[in-house]
Amino acid sequence: xxxxxxxxxxxxxxxxxxxxxxxxxxxxxxxxxxxxxxxxxxxxxxxxxxxxxxxxxxxxxxxxxxxxxxxxxxx
Amino acid sequence: xxxxxxxxxxxxxxxxxxxxxxxxxxxxxxxxxxxxxxxxxxxxxxxxxxxxxxxxxxxxxxxxxxxxxxxxxxxxxxxxxxxxxxxxxxxxxxxxxxxxxxxxxxxxxxxxxxxxxxxxxxxxxxxxxxxxxxxxxxxxxxxxxxxxxxxxxxxxxxxxxxxxxxxxxxxxxxxxxxxxxxxxxxxxxxxxxxxxxxxxxxxxxxxxxxxxxxxxxxxxxxxxxxxxxxxxxxxxxxxxxxxxxxxxxxxxxxxxxxxxxxxxxxxxxxxxxxxxxxxxxxxxxxxxxxxxxxxxxxxxxxxxxxxxxxxxxxxxxxxxxxxxxxxxxxxxxxxxxxxxxxxxxxxxxxxxxxxxxxxxxxxxxxxxxxxxxxxxxxxxxxxxxxxxxxxxxxxxxxxxxxxxxxxxxxxxxxxxxxxxxxxxxxxxxxxxxxxxxxxxxxxxxxxxxxxxxxxxxxxxxxxxxxxxxxxxxxxxxxxxxxxxxxxxxxxxxxxxxxxxxxxx
Numbered sequence: 001x002x003x004x005x006x007x008x009x010x011x012x013x014x015x016x017x018x019x020x021x022x023x024x025x026x027x028x029x030x031x032x033x034x035x036x037x038x039x040x041x042x043x044x045x046x047x048x049x050x051x052x053x054x055x056x057x058x059x060x061x062x063x064x065x066x067x068x069x070x071x072x073x074x075x
Numbered sequence: 076x077x078x079x080x081x082x083x084x085x086x087x088x089x090x091x092x093x094x095x096x097x098x099x100x101x102x103x104x105x106x107x108x109x110x111x112x113x114x115x116x117x118x119x120x121x122x123x124x125x126x127x128x129x130x131x132x133x134x135x136x137x138x139x140x141x142x143x144x145x146x147x148x149x150x151x152x153x154x155x156x157x158x159x160x161x162x163x164x165x166x167x168x169x170x171x172x173x174x175x176x177x178x179x180x181x182x183x184x185x186x187x188x189x190x191x192x193x194x195x196x197x198x199x200x201x202x203x204x205x206x207x208x209x210x211x212x213x214x215x216x217x218x219x220x221x222x223x224x225x226x227x228x229x230x231x232x233x234x235x236x237x238x239x240x241x242x243x244x245x246x247x248x249x250x251x252x253x254x255x256x257x258x259x260x261x262x263x264x265x266x267x268x269x270x271x272x273x274x275x276x277x278x279x280x281x282x283x284x285x286x287x288x289x290x291x292x293x294x295x296x297x298x299x300x301x302x303x304x305x306x307x308x309x310x311x312x313x314x315x316x317x318x319x320x321x322x323x324x325x326x327x328x329x330x331x332x333x334x335x336x337x338x339x340x341x342x343x344x345x346x347x348x349x350x351x352x353x354x355x356x357x358x359x360x361x362x363x364x365x366x367x368x369x370x371x372x373x374x375x376x377x378x379x380x381x382x383x384x385x386x387x388x389x390x391x392x393x394x395x396x397x398x399x400x401x402x403x404x405x406x407x408x409x410x411x412x413x414x415x416x417x418x419x420x421x422x423x424x425x426x427x428x429x430x431x432x433x434x435x436x437x438x439x440x441x442x443x444x445x446x447x448x449x450x451x452x453x454x455x456x457x458x459x460x461x462x463x464x465x466x467x468x469x470x471x472x473x474x475x476x477x478x479x480x481x482x483x484x485x486x487x488x489x490x491x492x493x494x495x496x497x498x499x500x501x502x503x504x505x506x507x508x509x510x511x512x513x514x515x516x517x518x519x520x521x522x523x524x525x526x527x528x529x530x531x532x533x534x535x536x537x538x539x540x541x542x543x544x545x546x547x548x549x550x551x552x553x554x555x556x557x558x559x560x561x562x563x564x565x566x567x568x569x570x571x572x573x574x575x576x577x578x579x
Contacts, residue, residue: 006489009561020163027156028322029315036315038297038304043290045297045304047149048361055159055354062166062351069347 012068019061027054081227084398085405088267089244092409095263096248096256103255107440111253112182112421113338116173118258123340123349126258127165128356129265130332131158133411134219136272136360137404142381144367145374148296148303150313151364155357157325162353164326165333169350170343171488172334174557183418184334185426188483191554192495193546195430200499201483202426204476204506205331209415210454212474216412217241217459220405226385227401238459241405242451245413249447254339257413264406269359271403275388275396276362282391283369292368300371314521324525328477329484331422332414416455420446475513475525479505482536488558490540491551497540505532 008014025031035050042049105111118126133139135154143151172187181187185205189198221237232240248256277287284291296303307313340346363384370383373391377383385404388397424443428434434442482501486493505528512524519527545551 004491006555006559020167023163024160024323024326027160028319032306032318033315036305038301040290040293040297043288043293045149045293047305048152051152051156052358052361054156055357058159058163058354059351062163062347065166066347066351070344 010072012072016061016065016068019064023054023058023061026057027051077229078394080394081398081401082224082229082231084395085224085227085401088402088405089240092260092263092406093244093248096260097251099248099255099259100252101255105251105253105444106437108182108421108425108436108443110255111440111444112417112425113176113335114254114258116177116339117341118339118345119341120345120348122258122262123336123345124352124356125262125265126339127333127336127349128353129261129268129406129410130257130336130414131161131411132265132268132356132359132407134216134404134408136268136363137384137400137407138219138381140360141363141367141370141384142379144303144364145370145377145383146380147308147310147313148300148305148368150306150308150310150318151367152360153313153318153322155360157322158357159354160322160326161333162350164329165337165353166347166350168329168484168488169337169340169346171557172337173340173343173346175487175554176338178557179553182335182338183422183425184329184331185422187334187487188480189426191487191546191550192483192498193550194495195426197483197495197499198426199430200502201480202331202422205480206419206423208474208477209331209419210450210458213412213415213419213455214458216408216415217455218462219408220412221459223401223405223408226389227398234462235460238456241409242456245409245416246447246451249413249417250444253444254335254417257417258339260413261410264410265356267406268403268410269356271399271406272359272362275384275392275400275403276365278392278396279362279366279369279387283373289365292365295372296368303368303371316521317518317523320523320526324475324478324523324529327481327529328474328525329480330415330477332418335418335421336414412455416447416450419450420444423450475509475528476506478525479509479528479532481529482532485536486540487554491555492540492545493536494540494543494545496543497536497538500539501532501536504535505529508532 008017032050035046037046039046103110103115109115140151140154175181175187179187179190181190183202185198185202188201189195217238218234220241221234224232224237224240225234248260252259280289280292281287293304300309302309306315306318337346340349366384366387370377370387374383374386377386385400388400392400421443424439424446428442429439479502482493482498486498508531509524509528512519512527518524
């Protein structure tokens with residue numbers, strides 16, 4: 001027990017971990033640098049649109065996560 | 076302000092919040108920590124969603140966020156992003172924390188830490204230092220509440236009276252109904268804030284551009300003040316590194332009230348369901364931020380940026396909306412301060428006074444309720460009335476510390492080998508670095524002080540853990556049956572299965 005780590009134990013778990021990391025990457029540097037422009041999209045600044053895309057992507061990933069957790073019957 | 080309506084609407088909100096808070100008790104005895112502290116672990120997904128959402132959306136959304144938009148621009152959206160990431164944190168850790176509470180009887184964050192590391196001293200240390208940040212946060216929110224009453228009454232209710240009015244109101248329903256009052260009032264406040272933010276935002280856009288589309292506002296900003304639409308913002312101080320490290324540090328600041336909120340859920344599944352939809356609530360920030368952007372060209376000479384929404388409302392919006400904005404801002408500050416006051420009392424009684432004075436659970440439960448009174452009226456009220464200039468600094472240091480407790484959680488959720496001394500060494504080293512890089516040499520190289528703290532904290536935590544005795548194996552196994560129900564692994568290789576019944 002002494003040197004072990006908690007890591008995903010299934011393919012779906014690893015995919016979920018990668019999705020979580022990708023979400024955090026999407027809202028931070030260097031990705032945020034790519035949308036750092038004065039452009040407007042649908043009347044809103046690109047940074048604002050991107051921020052809300054990341055925010056709603058979090059909901060989508062957690063919905064998928066709920067499906068996996070409930071399908072596999074584990075926490 | 077000559078019209079009585081804004082004050083009447085704001086006071087009506089206070090009265091409704093009090094009635095809701097008092098009725099939340101519904102005849103239950105509130106003398107046990109389980110009931111007063113975590114609402115008997117009974118909250119459903121909708122209440123929990125609004126409890127966490129309203130608790131995280133403080134007066135900052137109605138005053139600070141428009142002020143940031145007014146003075147810096149889109150840099151303000153780092154808040155919306157980290158709040159969404161906090162939902163990811165709640166989704167993963169919340170159900171496990173709930174199971175710890177349900178199976179081991181924890182009602183506070185510090186009691187979980189004390190149990191995992193078999194160290195009441197570490198639990199008490201965590202409770203005391205977290206209390207510093209929590210007090211500073213509650214004081215800031217109380218100042219915001221009193222300021223709103225001062226403005227809405229046209230100066231008739233002075234700041235000191237506003238402080239006592241707001242704290243007195245919270246004290247009554249918090250003493251009577253505990254976490255149930257926080258749940259019900261936050262649900263009401265959460266809905267009110269959402270309606271008020273969008274009503275004020277859309278009305279402001281209509282008055283500024285003649286239409287309801289935000290495009291008119293941003294096209295004007297793009298043409299005349301493009302620097303507000305990108306980082307590092309108009310102030311030039313929100314670099315990519317500060318944006319990124321601020322988000323990461325905020326994400327890993329496991330504040331005690333959030334922990335208590337997770338433990339108040341009716342099941343682990345309830346937390347996951349609430350956390351999943353939590354980011355949708357943060358659309359509440361957008362319209363208020365747009366009011367801040369309108370202020371850039373409508374109120375160019377404003378002395379205090381964080382008054383931009385109120386100033387704009389008083390000059391351009393009908394009195395009913397001004398009153399609703401007052402009620403919404405008051406709701407935001409009250410819904411954020413009451414969980415912190417509750418959690419300070421709960422943790423001081425459970426994690427500090429109970430082990431020191433060897434109190435029974437029954438006495439500790441009664442003491443937790445009574446402690447809100449000295450916390451509010453001997454600590455929060457004097458500080459809020461004095462408005463010490465260093466308060467924001469205390470808050471920054473406090474929040475910086477909150478992230479330094481991260482090793483305690485790594486040892487609870489990911490790494491069984493983490494030891495008590497490793498956690499203590501990491502926390503102390505990280506805290507000192509955070510204090511120095513907040514006060515003496517603020518945020519070197521544009522990197523958040525808390526992030527510097529973590530860069531020192533984590534290696535020390537690992538090194539000291541590896542050379543000091545681990546926690547009793549039975550205790551570690553008890554925790555990791557919940558943290559790792561499918562077993563523990565070396566990277567890519569599953570080597571140990573721990574069977575445990577799942578709890579939903």
